Amino acid sequence: MQTISPAPNSAPKHVNAVIESRPASTAAPHSSVVSVNGVAVSYPSAHGIFQALSNVSLDVARGEFISLIGPSGCGKTTLLRLIADLAQPTSGELRVNGGTPNQARTDRSYGYVFQSPALYPWRTAISNVMLPLEIIGLSPTERQQRAAGALAAVGLTEAAGRYPWQLSGGMQQRVSIARALSLQPDLLLMDEPFGALDEITRDKLNLHLTDLWRERNLTVIFVTHSIPEAVFLSTRVVAMSANPGRISRVIECPFPQRRTLDLRNTKQFLDVSQEVRDALSDAYADE
C-alpha cells in the first residue's frame, strides 16, 4: 500500500487506504518526533530517594517503531508518561514534535493506549471511541464518521453498539486503540497494551498494529515485556535496566516495513531476539 500511485481510476479498492494513510514523502525524513535529553526522575520513598530514571537520552525519528523493554522498575512506563506529560521529569529536557510535552498534550498530538483498555462501561464501543472527539468539540456527525472509521481500522465495525463488558479482552483493547486513533495522531504511545492477552490474540493484534503503523505512517513508542513482540514490531528495541532506571542498549531491527508472522522464524529475527535477550540478561544481572 506504500507504493500506490495517486493516479485516478487505478486500483479503486485502495482509494480508502490512500485517504486514510499519510504519504511518507510529505514528512521530513529525519525530523525527530520525540527527543529525550538527559532526563532523570527521582522521588522520595521509604528507603531514601528512588531513582526511577537516570540520565536517559533517546531520539525517535518520524515513522519509527520503538519498543521499550526491561525488568519491572526500569522506568519504561515512567518514560512513556513523561513523553505524554502525565508525569514530570526531575531534571533534563523532553521535546515532542519540537515543543514541550505539555504543548503536545494540549494539542492532542499523541494517542495513548493504556495497560488496561480503560473503556467507560456506561458507553458503547463507538461511544467510547467518540469520547476524545467530544472533548475536542467536534460536531456529532463528524464524531460519528471519525469513530466509525477508527473502529473499522481495527476491524470492529460490527461491535460498535456493544458495551465493553460484552466484548472479549482483545476486542476491548482494539476499541481502546481505535479510541487513540480517532484523534488521528502521528504519535502513538502504548503501555503494554497486549500484556493481559493470550498468545494467539496477541499475535493477531501485533499484525494489526504493524499494518496500522505502516499504512498511517505512525510513530509508535511501545512498552512491552515480550522479546518476540518487541523485535517483531520495532525498528529499534530499547533495552532498559533498573536501579536506577536507564537505557542499557539500543538494538536495531533491520526488517522490511511490511511484516508477517513468518518473520519470526527467520534466522535474522532469532539473531536480533538473542541480542535483545543478552542485553536484558545483563540488565537483570544488575539487580
Place this chain on the structure above:
Amino acid sequence: MKRLAGIVAVVAGIAALAIVGIAPPAALVLSAVCAVGGFYALAGLAEIESRPAVVLTPALFAVLVLFLWEVLTRGFAIPMILLPSPGIIGAAFWQMLPELLQDVRQTVLYAAIPGFLIGTSLGLLAGALVDRSPFLQQGLLPLSNFASVIPIVGVAPIMIMWFGFGGESKAAVVILITFFPAFVNMVAGLGQASRIERDLMTSYAATYWQTMRKLRLPAALPFLFAALKINASLSLIGAIVAEFFGTPVHGIGFRISAEIGHLALDHVWAAILIAALVGSISYALLAAAERSVTFWHPSQLSGRTRPRP
C-alpha cells in the same frame, strides 16, 4: 406433589378463615395444615426460573404471612392493643383513608420531600467542593463519618424551638439527617474513577468540568443512588419522628402519637401502613431509576450478562 400441597393449603386456608369465628381450635389446626402445605408448595415454586414464578413466589409468600397473622390473632383472641389482625388494620385504613392522605400530604410534601431535596443537594454540593481540596477531604471525611452515625432526630425538639411547629422544623431535621449520607457518598463516588481512566482524560487535555461530566460523575452514580435510597427512607423516618415532638393537626407522626393516646391501635397501624407504602413506592422508583442509569455497573449486571473482567 408440590402442586397437591398447594391445593390443600388453599382449601385449608379458606376453611380456616371461614370457621375461625365459630371454632377457633379447629381453625388453628387447619391453619397449621395450610402453613406447612403452603411453604412446601412455595419452596417448589421458588425453584422454577420463569418470570411469573419469580414475581409470584414473594407475592404468595406475603399472602401466606398475612393469612397466618389473621388466623393466629383471631384464633388465639389476641387483644387488639397488642396486635390487631390484618383485616382490622385494613378496615381502619380504608375508613381513615381521606385523613391519612392529608397526613401524607403534610409529612411528605411539606417536610420529607423539601428536606430530602435540600439536604441531599447540599450534601452532594459539599462533597463536590471538598473533592477539589485534599486538605478538606482528609480533615472533613472522618468528621462527617462520625456525624453520620449521630442520631440526628434527637435534635428535633431544638428544631421546633428554632423553626416552630409547622413543616419547616421537620424539614430542618430531614435536611440535617440527609446531608451526611449525600456528602460521604459524593466524596466516595468521585473517588471511583480509576487512575488510568483519569489519565485518559488528562491525555486529552480535558477540562475539570469535562472530566467531571464524562467520567467522574457517571462513575459516581452507583454511590449517588445509594445516597438517594438511604436518604429517601431517612427523610420519611426523620419527618415522622420529628412530628412526635409537636406538630399542627396533620402528619403521619402526629397521627401515630395522637391515636396511641386514644389506644386506637388499629388507627396507629393504619398510619404505619401508609408510611410503609409511601416509603416502598419512593424506594421502588429510585431503584428503577438506578437500574436504568447504572445498568453498566457489575452489581446490576449480575445474572443478566457476564460482568466486566
